[in-house]
Amino acid sequence: MSHFLDRVETALKDDDLKLALGRATDRLGSRRSASLASLENSDMIRDMARRAKMGLLTDLAGNLETFEKNLIQNGVKVHWAEDGKAANRIMVEIAKNGNCKRAVKSKSMATEETHLNHDLLEAGLDVLETDLGEYIVQLADTTPSHIILPIIHMTKEKIGEIMHRKIQVPYTSDPEKLAKIARAKLREAFLSADLGITGANFGVIDSGTIVLVSNEGNARLVTTLPRVHVVVMGIEKLVPSLADLDLMIKILGRSATGQKITTYTSLVTGPRRPGETDGCEEMHVILLDNGRSRILGGPIAEILGCIRCGACLNACPVYKNIGGHAYGDTYPGPVGAIVTPGLRGIKGWKALPDASSLCGACKEVCPVRLDIPRMLLELRKHAVEEADIPWSLRIGLWGFGMVASRPWLYKAGARLGGIAARLMAPDGWIRKLPGLAGGWTRSRDMKAPAPKSFQRLFLERKRAQGGRPAAPVAAGAAGGKETHVR
């Protein structure tokens, strides 16, 4: 796979992408603020939601066992998958045992993570995405670029062209007409499908319920029409009770799109009951680990409380510029920069936690107040401990350590460095530093250090006042930090 920086460069050159991203994220961001402002006690509700999510992690194993027991009591078959491959294998087996030929899916990040569609097609199963955005993603043979708006990166003209080319309908770029075409196409598929696949927004432990939210209604169709329903969910997606679900629902829609509540919130508690005429006859839940237990056992366990609203994406100045694909895996944005290295290991994903200015906008908007900047720092620290560090950096850090721990050497070095730097800067600005330090001046000028160092000023004052020194004026001492950005 391509390198993070190459993907960023490609994204930055794409003007359409930046325009679409900017528009969408700004609009979602301001809708979010307005709708949270209209929620009474929203701060308290967020704190309570956080408490519920964090609380269940302290005994996730026990909670999973209770959840499993309640699912089974509701007539659901429960499966456990160590990784994505295992989850897909279980899915194929369920399909074969149930004699299913055609699957319809509603949007699920967990099955994106396991690359389920690929494995199902390989096993000879027909599988169709039914969320409008995901349907177009599937037609275009690409991947979603935003957790809740999968085709945020495409123009309507491009979407019209994809539908014209892939399903042979007359070209149009009118969103309403495009949606109508998709409705008709997908309705046929819903009626003929025998397998419905969904993720889960939440699993309610004490009632054994799978909760799905959607604005379009496809999650309802998927859980109403096909004979077999299979849920793929991460082991962290639990909430203790229906009372806690109430808290989550209050903040999820508001944080995601600024709606008080998503149009449809479905609570599926087992297969259809006696006397019912619709709903699945057979229901399965696949509980997926795929790296989550590893995340739990360390300093970024908190990220397992994420409810996947996407608010941190919309708030992130980096995401707004580079979009979702640059992050290289299922989960983009600030949450992805933590989840991806967490699930897959830091090796190969070191660049993600680095791609943040730690401005804190993500933490500010997170409905469950995840401390994303703290976790990014933890991952950076981890990367330094684990990953390959170039020899130049190793020697540099060793050298700095040696100098900084010997005051006489540090003083001498600082004086010499100051003299050399001022020689390089007749007008007070250094245009180019030599050797490895040249990286610093590649995109900016550096101000020459002040003629007198902080330590010199400090001493002089101390002498002049005959004892206790007052703090020297900071301006001269801080001179070296100023920069000219080119």
Add this chain to the structure above:
Amino acid sequence: MSADARLAILARVRQAQVRAYIPEAKAGLPERLAYPAMDADTRLKRLEEEFKLLGVEVFTEASEADVRKRVAGFISGKAILSWDAARLPYGVGACLDGEKVFYGSDDKHVQGQADIGLTGCENAIAETGSLAMTSGPGRPRSASLMPITHVVVIRREDILLGMGEFFRKFQAGASRDGSGLPYVVFITGPSRTADIELSLTLGVHGPGHVVAVIGP
């Protein structure tokens, strides 16, 4: 295979949760979210307001006869997918006489041909303008889902303020008869998508037009 995976995952999680760094919750939070008491008229007003914001067409009728008249006006002459007549409140089932009606027991392809869905609801949630639908015998999920128009009849006494009150009712019920929660869907306005350039499109999978008739 899955049994081995179960043991392995649970063992790993058990080990991990001991080492996990999980921040402390903020102190002084209430145990449960409280719902303020609200009289029936205020609840009704709030529900009407939320419906209007969502683009739900709403009619509040003073008598049972008015409810039936209003419903008849919407469904007459159309192909209707309906709850069983006996399940509809205010005797609205009578409006189905002489009309072309499909039921949950019909083949789903046949149900798919209906223009209009007719249902009652378990509760309406004033705070968000949501319909709380539960499914059961004679109350198919398809009726509020497949047709492009959904007409729902709401009994005034079934209006609750928040979703939490609805859940509390079921938690109490579930412990009484042990049958657990039925399939529930909260419907809040027409089906919508903003996937294409954020432009709002209604009726992409579910109904694009929702009509609420609130009875006395």
